Structure formats: structure tokens, C-alpha cells
Amino acid sequence: MRKIIFCLLLVSICFACGKKEKPPVTVNPFVTNNIPAKKNHVKIIRVAIAPYHEIDSATTALIAKEFEDFYINVKTLILPRKIMSDSLLANSLTRYNANKILNHLALIKPNEVNYILAITDDRIAACGDSIHETGVAGLGNRPGTCSVVSTAALKNKLTDSTQFTPRLIKATMHEMGHNFGLFHCKNKKDKKCLMRDAGGTIKTLDEEDVHLCDKCVDLLKKKGINVRKKNK
16 A cells, blocks of 8 residues: 555656746836837927028027027038029018018928028018018018028127127027917016017017027927927
């Protein structure tokens, strides 16, 4: 009887030793409930800067840097410098028609960019028709893909040389803000927002900062355009 019990025990031990253990279950940290985790992809917004007439490389480089410092996902491309065509002149022949310039920019905008910003030292005017002209520092479609800024208008009533560069930065960002879909800012709690309506005066531009109010920042974020936190 003892021999029979011993044989049964020996057989059970052999089966136990021969049984393979199941490998431990590993959990993929990137998978939850069998659904792959989604990565946050930030859309890159590409802006071409088109210099005209005597606008030098230092000016375009400055604007490009300011845009990329101000916005998280904006990248710039500087185009070769060109001369304004006489076909873009306003009716007075003393200024260029900003509306015509925007139409021209739409035709030459590189396919690889989302927006194009022209910088010129020529005077420009907003022309609602072929007769009436209103001198402006800049003009941008809202929303749209094209905008233009004149450095000539920004040099009016300078009290010192340090005023020009902030004016240029704010003017270019203002017009590009229109391209991004922003209207003139009416946030009464933040009068430093660069999207305020200048009302045809350079004084308002000087009072603003290189800054967007929280409301404008939120509107841009909904459109996939992100402003750096230092702006607040």
C-alpha cells in the first residue's frame, strides 16, 4: 500500500515540475482600456514675411523673431525683397492701394505657408473705391491670409528713436491678429491689448503693449494659435 501511495506522489510531482508558468502580464503605459493614448499634436502656423522697397534684412529678422517669441506654434519664412508694382498705386499716384496689395499677396503667397505679411516703406492707403483714400499704417483681411504694414506711417510724430521698433512690432501683430480672425478688442479692463482700434491715431498704438488680453488669447487658442504665457 505504501508503495502505491509513493508512486502516486511521485507522478504528481513530475506533472507539477513539467507545468510551464504563464508569463507575467505586462501593461502598456500608453494604452488605457485597450485604446491607444492620443498624442497632443500642435499645429504649426507658417507666416511668410515679404519685404518691399528699402526694407532691410535686419527689419524682417526682427519681425520674424518677435512673432516666434510671442506665439508658441508660429514659424516664419522671409521672402526675397521686391519692389511694388505701379499697378498697385492708388488713384492719387502718391500712395499704394492697400486693398490691391492684399489681392496681390494672395496671388504670390507660397503654398507652404498659411499667411503672408508684407512690410513696405512706401505709404499706403485703404481704398474703398477708386476715389476715396485713407492713409493707414496697415491693413489685414479679417479673417484672411494677407496683411500689409507701412513703416512710413509708423515714423510719424516720433518723439525719440526708441518708439519706432515697438510701433512696428505692434502694428504687424495687430494686422496679423485680424488675419487670425480677431476683431478690434473692446476689453475695457485691459487697455494695453494690441488689438485695440487705433482710431486713426498713432497715439493709441504707443499706449498699447506687445500684449494680448486674456479674451483675445482665449479666442486665438480656440483657433489653434497659442500665445506664450509670458504675454500675460
